Amino acid sequence: MTSSYGVLSAGNAGFDPATVQFSKYSDSALIPDRSVLFVPGSSAGMLSTAWIYGADLYTFDLEDAVAVREKDSARLLVANALHSPQWRGLRVAVRVNGMDTPFFADDLEAVVRAGAAIIRLPMTHDSHMIEELDRRITAIERACGREVGSTQITAAIESAAGVVKAREIAEASQRMVGLALAGFDYLMDMHAERSRGGTELFYARCAVLHAARASGIACQDVVWGNIGDEEGFVAEAEMVKQLGFDGKSLINPRQIPLLHRVYAPTESELRFARKVVAAAEEAEERGLGVIAVDGKMVDGPIVAIARRTIAYAAGHGAAR
Amino acid sequence: MRITHDAVAGTLESGDVLVRVAPDETLGVSVSTSVEAQYGDVVRKVVATTLAEFGVESGSVIVEDKGALDCTLRARVQAAVARGTDEQIDWPALIGRLP
Amino acid sequence: MGMRDEKLCGSLEEVIKRSGLTDGGTISFHHHFREGDRVLLTVVREIARLGFRDLTLASSSLAECHSELVDFISQGVITRIYSSGMRGALAARISHGLMDEPVQIHSHGGRAALMQLGELRPSVAFLGVPTCDRLGNANGTSGKARCGALGYAKVDAARADCVVLLAEELAPYPNLPASIRQEQVDLVVLLDSVGDAARIGVGATRVTKNPRDLLIAQRAAEVLAGSGFFREGFSVQAGSGASSIATIKYLREKMQAAGVKASWALGGITGAMVDLYEAGLVGKLVDTQTFDLRAIEDLRVNPDHHEVSAAEYADPLGLGAFVDELDMVILSALEVDLDFNVNVLTGSDGVMRGASGGHSDTARGAKLAIIVAPLLRSRTPTVVERVTTLVTPGSDIAALVTDVGIAVNPNRPELHERLRDLNLPLTSIADLMQRSIEIAGKPRLPRFGDKVVGVVRYPDGSVIDEVHEVIG
Numbered sequence: 001m002t003s004s005y006g007v008l009s010a011g012n013a014g015f016d017p018a019t020v021q022f023s024k025y026s027d028s029a030l031i032p033d034r035s036v037l038f039v040p041g042s043s044a045g046m047l048s049t050a051w052i053y054g055a056d057l058y059t060f061d062l063e064d065a066v067a068v069r070e071k072d073s074a075r076l077l078v079a080n081a082l083h084s085p086q087w088r089g090l091r092v093a094v095r096v097n098g099m100d101t102p103f104f105a106d107d108l109e110a111v112v113r114a115g116a117a118i119i120r121l122p123m124t125h126d127s128h129m130i131e132e133l134d135r136r137i138t139a140i141e142r143a144c145g146r147e148v149g150s151t152q153i154t155a156a157i158e159s160a161a162g163v164v165k166a167r168e169i170a171e172a173s174q175r176m177v178g179l180a181l182a183g184f185d186y187l188m189d190m191h192a193e194r195s196r197g198g199t200e201l202f203y204a205r206c207a208v209l210h211a212a213r214a215s216g217i218a219c220q221d222v223v224w225g226n227i228g229d230e231e232g233f234v235a236e237a238e239m240v241k242q243l244g245f246d247g248k249s250l251i252n253p254r255q256i257p258l259l260h261r262v263y264a265p266t267e268s269e270l271r272f273a274r275k276v277v278a279a280a281e282e283a284e285e286r287g288l289g290v291i292a293v294d295g296k297m298v299d300g301p302i303v304a305i306a307r308r309t310i311a312y313a314a315g316h317g318a319a320r
Numbered sequence: 321m322r323i324t325h326d327a328v329a330g331t332l333e334s335g336d337v338l339v340r341v342a343p344d345e346t347l348g349v350s351v352s353t354s355v356e357a358q359y360g361d362v363v364r365k366v367v368a369t370t371l372a373e374f375g376v377e378s379g380s381v382i383v384e385d386k387g388a389l390d391c392t393l394r395a396r397v398q399a400a401v402a403r404g405t406d407e408q409i410d411w412p413a414l415i416g417r418l419p
Numbered sequence: 420m421g422m423r424d425e426k427l428c429g430s431l432e433e434v435i436k437r438s439g440l441t442d443g444g445t446i447s448f449h450h451h452f453r454e455g456d457r458v459l460l461t462v463v464r465e466i467a468r469l470g471f472r473d474l475t476l477a478s479s480s481l482a483e484c485h486s487e488l489v490d491f492i493s494q495g496v497i498t499r500i501y502s503s504g505m506r507g508a509l510a511a512r513i514s515h516g517l518m519d520e521p522v523q524i525h526s527h528g529g530r531a532a533l534m535q536l537g538e539l540r541p542s543v544a545f546l547g548v549p550t551c552d553r554l555g556n557a558n559g560t561s562g563k564a565r566c567g568a569l570g571y572a573k574v575d576a577a578r579a580d581c582v583v584l585l586a587e588e589l590a591p592y593p594n595l596p597a598s599i600r601q602e603q604v605d606l607v608v609l610l611d612s613v614g615d616a617a618r619i620g621v622g623a624t625r626v627t628k629n630p631r632d633l634l635i636a637q638r639a640a641e642v643l644a645g646s647g648f649f650r651e652g653f654s655v656q657a658g659s660g661a662s663s664i665a666t667i668k669y670l671r672e673k674m675q676a677a678g679v680k681a682s683w684a685l686g687g688i689t690g691a692m693v694d695l696y697e698a699g700l701v702g703k704l705v706d707t708q709t710f711d712l713r714a715i716e717d718l719r720v721n722p723d724h725h726e727v728s729a730a731e732y733a734d735p736l737g738l739g740a741f742v743d744e745l746d747m748v749i750l751s752a753l754e755v756d757l758d759f760n761v762n763v764l765t766g767s768d769g770v771m772r773g774a775s776g777g778h779s780d781t782a783r784g785a786k787l788a789i790i791v792a793p794l795l796r797s798r799t800p801t802v803v804e805r806v807t808t809l810v811t812p813g814s815d816i817a818a819l820v821t822d823v824g825i826a827v828n829p830n831r832p833e834l835h836e837r838l839r840d841l842n843l844p845l846t847s848i849a850d851l852m853q854r855s856i857e858i859a860g861k862p863r864l865p866r867f868g869d870k871v872v873g874v875v876r877y878p879d880g881s882v883i884d885e886v887h888e889v890i891g
Contacts, residue, residue, distance in 0.1 A: 044336035044392040048797075049631060052822045073329050073399035077392065079415050084391035085857040106411070113415045144412065253630040257637075314842070335797040355798045357768035357891075358862035387797030389859060 031311045032218040033057040034247035034263045035256045036093070036180070040065035041074040047081040051090055053253040054260075059093040062107050063122050071103045079114040093118035093154060099129055105136075112140040112151050118177065123185065124155035126165045130172035137175065154178040154218075158185035163204045166211030179212045180249055181205060183222030196232055198239070209244055221248045230258060237262040265309045273313075276306035323379025327404030330388075330396035337388040339400035344380040347371070353385035366390050370397040373414060379404065427553045427589075428608045431465045435543075437606055438581045440466070443473045444542035447579060449571035450480040450503075451547075451559060451708060455618030458547030458585055460487050461610060467496045475499040477539055479530060479571035479729070480774050483507030484618075492517055501539055503527060504764060504774020513872055514770040516888040521871045524764060524810075524886075527571070527707070528733025528740060528780040529878040534578045535736045536880055544579035546572045546599065547613040550590040555582075555604025556597035559709070559726075560719035562588050564614040567709020567718050568688070569598040573728035576603040587613050598726055620711045626668050626691065627661040631793060631822050636665030638843060639749060639791045639820045644673040645841050646817075646834060648746045648787050655701075656685040656748040656781055657692070659710050662791040663749045664691045674700050685732070685741050685748075686710075687777065688724070693717045696724070705741055707732040733780035735878045742777070742784030750778055752790045752819075754806045757848055759813030759828045761790060762806035764875065767799055769865030769889040771873065775810050780878050782815035787834075790816060794823040794851060798859045802852040807865065809884040810875055819848060826851055866890040 037055035039046050041062045050058060060081065066074040078094060081087055094116040097103035100123075108119065121133055133153060141148045153175040157163055163186070170176055181204055183194065192200040205221065212219035221240040224233045237248060237259050248259060265273065275293050280303045283291045291298045323341045330338045349371065353363045363385050370393070371381065381400075385393065402409055428434045440446065446466070448459045459478060466474070476497045481488070486508035491497050500522040505513065513522060525533060533539035548569070549562025559569045564587050576582050576599045583606045584599065593601075627633065639662070643649055655670070657663040668691065674680065681701040684692050688706040690713035695701045704724040709715045718724045733742045742748075753773055754762040761782070763773045782788040792801045801821065817834055818827045824846035827835040838845060866889070873886030 044330070044388060044396070045333060045797075048335050048389050048392065049795075049822075052631065052634065072402060073396070076395040076398045076402075080391040080395040080398075084389065086389070109412060110415055113412065254633060355862075357865045358800075359798060359860060361863070362860050387799060389798060 031056075031308055032246035033178075033220070034312070035259050036220055036247060036249045037253060037256060038065065038095075038223075038249060038251050041078045041094075042066040042070045044077055047077055048086065050253070051086050053256055055250070055253075055256050056247070057091050057093055057118075059095050059120055059249070060116075061095045062103070062111075063095050063097050071097065072106075075103070075107055075110050079110040082111065082114040082116055091117045093120050095120040095122060095156070098123045099132070108133075108136055109140055112137055112146065113144045115146075116151065118152045118154050120154045120156055120180065122156045122182070123158050123162070124169055125159055125161040127168040127172035130155060130169055130176065134173040134175055149174065151175060152177045154180055156180045156182045157204070157208050158182040159189045160186070162186075163207050166208045167214060170211045170215035170217055176215070176217055178218035178220065178246075179208050180220040181208045181222050182249070198236060205240065205243060205245070213244065218246045219244075221245045223249045223251050224255065225251065227252045227254070230254075234258055234262060260312070263312050265313050269309055270313050273306035273309035276303055277310060280306075321375045321405055321407045322377060323381075323401065323404045324406045325404055327400050329399035329403060332384060332386055334386050335388055335392065337383060337385040337393055337396045339396045340382040341400045341404035342380045344378055347376060347378050347381075349381045349383070351383040351385065353383075353387075355385070355387050362390070363393060366393045367397055370394045371401070374398070374401050374409070376401060425553075426555060426604065426607045428606055431462065431608055431610070432469065434583055434606050434608045435466060435469060438543040438583060440471065440543045440581075442471055445475040445477055445540055447541035447544045447575045448476075448478040449546060449569065449575065450478060450482065451566040451569060451571060452564065452614035452619050454482045454484050455564070455615035456482060456484060456547070457612050457614055458545060458610070459485055462545045462585070463488065463491055463496070467491050467494065472496055473498050475501065477501040477530075477541055479503055479527070480776070481505040481509060483509075485509055489517065499523075501525060501530070501533070502774075503530065503776050504771070506772050510771040514765075514886070514889045516868070516870055516872060518872065521885070522873045523876060524775050524873050525876045526733065526775045526780045526878050527729045527777045528735055528742065529775070529876050529880065530571075531574050531728075531730035531734035532736045532878060532880050533876070534574065535734065538880065541575055541579035543581045543583060544572075544575035545583050545585060546575060547585045547610075548572070548599065549586065549613065550588045550594060551584050551586045551599075551604075551607060552590045552592040552594035552601075553607060554592060554601035555584050555599065555607050556592070556594040556601050557584055557586065557599045557604075558594070558597055560715060561590075562586075563616050564612070564619060565616075565715050566614065566619050567715040568706040568726040570707030570727060570729045570732060573598060574730050577728070577730075581605045583608065585610050585613055587611070620709070620715055626665050629661065632661045633665050635662045635791050635793065635820055635822050637669050638825060639666040639789060640669035640673055641841060641843055642789055642818055642820055642825060642838060643670055643747055643749075643787070644677075645838050645843075646747070646787050647837055649673070649677075649679060651679055652682040653679070653746045654683045654685065654744065655681055656687065656742075656745055656777075656785070657689075658749060658751055659687055659689055660751045660791070663751065664689060666749050666791060667691045667695060671695055671698065671700060685745055685781075688714045688718070690714050693721075693724075696721070733777060733784070733878065735780075735783075740780075740784065742780045745781060745785040747787045748781040748785040748789075750782065750788060750790050752792050752801065754803050755790055755792070755801060755816075755819050755848070756803050756806045756813070757852065759816040759819065759848065760806045760809050761811040761813070761816060762808045763810050764873075765808040765886060767803070767807060767862060767865070769807055769867060769887075771886065775875065779811040779815070779883075782811045783878060787817050788815055790819045792819070792821055794821045794855050795859055800852070800855040800859055800862055802848060802855055803862070804852065808875060808886055812883070819851070821851060823854055824851055
């Protein structure tokens with residue numbers, strides 16, 4: 001299975017099928033990542049254990065988490081970890097060092113070869129950077145025999161320029177699967193300050209989200225750094241969920257269940273979603289073109305949303 | 321390939337391994353591990369295999385393992401060797417060979 | 420003037436001479452001072468200096484700070500040991516064959532049973548207390564070296580031929596309330612120090628921040644809450660490990676959400692249990708050993724916090740044991756095997772590094788016993804094909820909760836049925852082991868010799884396993 005919800009994140013071997021209720025909805029293209037957990041690439045311990053936490057996507061970090069003196073060693077830890085038994089079957093992204101650093105090229109060579117699913121490019125200011133990244137990845141894929149096009153890209157938007165050019169960035173490559181707003185550097189670029197209410201991020205959030213939606217790719221919100229303030233985290237998650245964000249980048253595993261609960265459907269939403277999917281399957285079996293639920297017509301997008309709703313409920317049940 | 325100068329990689333934290341290399345006339349590997357009874361032979365084998373992949377022919381390699389998994393053992397040995405040699409390393413070939 | 424001799428002795432030498440101790444006798448101690456204990460070695464050094472030999476040492480448990488015992492064993496002062504467990508250099512040397520006679524490893528309740536059966540007969544009990552009066556009234560809740568409940572000591576005070584109290588401070592008479600009472604005490608002596616206060620009880624057992632321990636604890640609380648035993652008036656015991664304490668925190672949330680209160684909690688009492696009491700969620704705290712300063716202070720002032728002897732706690736041969744009335748217990752493990760048997764005594768290298776403690780007592784007595792443990796501790800696997808040492812039989816264990824998945828014992832089908840619809844990562848114990856092997860590799864077994872260095876006793880005194888000498 002390509003998806004990685006709670007149960008399955010812990011390994012696919014031998015779970016009681018009766019507890020795996022969502023096996024039909026495992027297409028990861030259908031279900032955007034809610035939780036993206038950063039794992040410091042310099043930590044052997046965390047690379048050995050972080051797979052247990054049930055994140056939708058893990059991002060091994062070679063950039064901010066790693067001191068300059070350890071960039072080479074972390075690169076090797078990450079490359080080896082990508083091949084390791086504990087990470088097999090799980091979707092892992094790697095945040096490489098910025099394109100303008102001396103580490104970027106070696107990072108890319110190593111992690112594309114080692115099988116990273118997604119490259120997360122920090123400080124993406126414009127579409128040229130993505131085009132350049134695409135070209136380099138293609139060259140590496142060809143050189144090492146990896147299926148060309150199999151490596152995907154998420155662009156981290158961390159500057160005013162990136163926000164303004166978000167749509168072009170999103171369109172710059174077939175490999176693009178997501179935009180992630182990164183608050184810390186963006187706010188520095190803007191001369192703004194982080195506040196609990198988040199007004200200073202309002203425009204960036206809307207702009208990046210619109211760009212992602214217009215291009216049909218995913219969009220994750222900023223990291224919440226104050227791990228002790230769980231209430232604040234949940235409030236911000238609820239707000240960005242309402243705006244339409246697919247999820248958030250996370251720095252602590254404890255944030256994962258909190259975030260998944262925010263994205264979990266209510267009982268009635270879940271009931272409706274099950275009805276929709278049942279009706280869609282019945283219609284398909286009987287070769288009918290039109291689906292009706294509770295007397296109303298239901299089209300493709302609603303069925304897709306219903307599938308996502310069920311998948312979100314799978315790890316946690318209806319929570320609200 | 322030879323180890324041409326002293327180098328260190330890794331840490332002594334639980335789940336990690338500290339690898340020290342130094343120049344020497346022959347190849348000498350010494351391994352101490354916190355999981356000697358259960359995995360001592362596996363740890364030694366992974367270290368030896370990783371050194372062989374580099375083609376390390378001489379150098380002293382001292383390994384202090386705190387229960388690192390194979391992927392970590394490999395990575396830290398690779399890092400120490402890379403830091404400890406002036407010779408060029410064919411990384412693509414090495415990483416392409418990961419299991 | 421009384422007809423009795425003055426109990427208060429001027430020196431340890433005088434105490435020992437008056438105690439009636441002879442070569443071949445049994446000396447007993449408690450471990451309420453944990454790693455801060457100074458009594459045991461102080462006494463043994465003096466006993467050795469006075470030339471005694473061939474003694475049986477019966478300490479309710481032994482800690483790393485007791486490593487110097489190796490010398491006295493080598494000298495022939497101590498030739499037999501009864502203990503719940505041991506650690507550090509002492510345990511390593513014994514595991515490698517230091518002693519001629521194997522050590523007897525018993526549970527807390529089992530120790531009381533061995534005394535009741537007459538197998539363990541303390542000639543002299545040397546019981547360290549923070550304070551006592553000159554007739555021997557003592558409690559563990561006041562004084563610099565306060566340690567809380569004196570559950571193990573109370574057993575010795577009732578059974579030993581001669582009961583000696585060693586205190587740091589002499590309290591004014593009468594030192595009431597008293598856990599050990601003047602009618603039980605033969606001799607009293609003052610020591611400069613009975614225990615290092617910094618190492619007796621930690622300041623406050625904080626709930627761990629380690630996300631892995633929290634994940635395990637969260638799942639454990641789900642299992643307890645869904646087990647069918649989570650109903651108004653339930654009783655519970657939790658160990659002192661990080662995951663166990665965190666499980667109480669999550670269980671508390673469930674209790675608050677469901678409006679379910681516990682009628683009593685058993686322990687090993689920690690500050691976490693005191694928090695539960697103060698939240699109005701548990702009626703009584705029943706305490707045989709107190710782990711931290713918060714709980715120690717609570718024992719002193721809280722009328723619902725009760726001290727009980729280790730016999731009342733778990734003696735299977737007595738007239739009533741709290742463990743037999745317990746609904747749920749949360750336990751840890753070094754190893755769990757495919758039959759759910761548990762090892763808490765030896766590492767996977769075969770060396771002793773733990774204690775039987777209350778493990779087999781509570782697992783046997785409670786209606787639901789669950790184990791919380793990570794699947795791997797760095798590279799060391801928890802789930803193994805066969806435990807290195809069998810301390811608690813698998814039939815007493817309902818489920819193993821790990822960070823990777825939850826395995827329910829097939830002998831509890833009703834529990835499995837209840838948990839199925841709770842969106843928990845249920846799996847089989849075989850699959851857990853398989854996952855562990857995929858990640859860390861298949862561990863080799865330690866090499867043992869023929870010599871038996873430890874005999875593991877089940878609470879009723881029967882032999883459940885033997886520990887063999889480790890080679891290499």
